[in-house]
Amino acid sequence: MTGPHTPAAMSGFAAPFANPAGSPIRELFPYLSQPGMISLAGGYPSPSLFDAEGLAQAAGRAMTGDAQALQYGATEGLPVLRTALAALMEARGVQASGEQMMVTTGSQQAFDLLVRVLIEPGDTVLVEVPAYPATLQALRLAQARIVPVPMDEYGLQTDALADLLHQLPATQRPKLLYTVPNFSNPRGTLLAAQRREALVQLACAHGFWVVEDDPYGELRFDTADGDAAAMPPTLRAVGDLLAASGTNPVVYLSSLSKTVAPALRIGWMLADSSLLRRCAIAKQTVDLCTSPLAQMVAARYLESGRYPATVQRARIEYQRRMQALVQGIATQLDGRVQCAAPAGGMFVWATFTPSIDPQALFDAAVSQQVLYVPGKAFYPDNAQLNTMRLSFAAPEVPQIEQAVQRLAAAVALAMR
Template identity: 90%
Template structure:
């Protein structure tokens, strides 16, 4: 027969996607469908704390105008929201104008845009470890050279960073460093004021960008004493003060996902104008603009003055849930699992005894219907470690108490 031929093979995938690894946290989703499973895994805000009434009012106001919220918008974001976010920055001690802000589809997109604008294959990026897995995933896909910087109970170790920078050859000069200084994900640490200043000084001296990711900073718990210490200054504010040439090396990222609602997908970036412009061009090729409807809802909500009360409710409730988890671990796991109470945020970082096999513990926990994220997910080398991240934000206190009992049973089953 004529006209027949062997079909050609389809082209291969781009190198970063030839054999890509998915998000280690998202890979846990199939377990969530199991009946009766209690999840301490995902860093999800509690649905019971969403201000649905306030958001419904804001949505109605957004739709009550001339339908402009249904049109395309500026890539940098709606002026009304950028102005509101600049005011929110002022409440956090950061001087910012609307022109210095760019609205993004969640703060994760903001980081992705930075990677697109700055990182070429082989470039060195410094990352505090343990680190947020989506950060590691984005950097791997960009084929960056990821160099870990260790943390302790006070956050990123700036002494170790200084030593590392001194030893790196000129050809491996870092382009940026990623950190979550306020109640880090996954460790829950609060970077000390002294280390914050040291970090910004190092960035100014060695010439690299610092990405200050701050989704949890407003979720600080009240100390037992009434005179709780004030939050240390943001890295961005320190950059304004310490940068001798006026070029602030700190890029500030945040979002409304943890304080208002993740479904809004409203994040933002505050950065030097030259960097912001390039990120805006990168965003044009990704989604043109963040949903103007979602932006208008967020702007109306922030203008309603309901935001401070919403955040305060979350702080009180998350502290209550955190204490239930930490105290439950201390009393029911018989020293086999240890953790420290964080001063804010959504996470507890726990270490378990070397006599417990990490994979055996995870398998036993699933069999006992309790889910957590193994510590290996938060390191670039995927090392097997006797650590875990536990999130207390989404489950109610009775669920947390039940989860601790199930975790205790899993520990017993997994002892070597």
């Protein structure tokens, strides 16, 4: 029996948050505080490549004039930034105007808004696997039915997707498909040009949206003859061609987090107007608008003309770090860990021999003070797989070389 001052039991949590699982990558953060730990885990850009001088100048220009940057802004984003982003999209081969896009607080928010607008509990969502863990987390919290689509060294397997779509009953018709076609997270693959066309054709035929998440597309590496790797057209550009008289099924997401600075939290979405309007309404209930001050800094930076050189520096340095990681694995792991060199991005996807227990390897790696993301984090069923994601972006080459030595010691400890 409760007395007059006994508090009542609090109401329960909403079903998706009754027993939620956190981000498997964020769960690794406590290890980062251990002294001497070298992390190949987080997909963080290198602080040494941030154009701090250029951003400081852009911030100064953002604060001049009528203090517009300190006021609330339109939910869709400041016109000056949307115009600058449209020009950036033109350089990527995508026809766009500022009115066709919305600025978001990172591209992760853009995907979350799409999930809010499109997905109801039980809806089918197709996801290439292995997949970015935050995508899987957002879909789980939305109570979506996640259907994996396999990948290989050329990206999402469109033949397998076609077979899957044929087999799915009408009641499980997918609402959307999520893919990172350019230097995917975590596999680092580049989706082949013919598969891009096939994917958009399947979306048009079966009536689902394709979410093209493209944070790494500009981080392409030079080929053996010293030229920048040729990039196939974006899925959005393919959609413009194939759906000229109808709705482009491709929703394009990107951000400045990997090329300028994550702290800006500037992402954007390019989509059909009916979808974009609904996402803007959803964003109004989330944060009203992305920080106008951050938007103005980003706009002034893009206007400064410094962006291409910043990206080029990142391409050169990330290629150097990637080569140090891949070559180190090839020479020091005795074939027990294998990987392929990606043509761009920030990640190497590695497979290790079945004679190594995945949990034992992770524990041994922590004991040797090197950190990576276990492959199970990138699959919807969290299966124990003999894979790992290694990021070469943040550590310097000497750290990468030492990390490989530590990983070799961990492999020796974890052998069954």
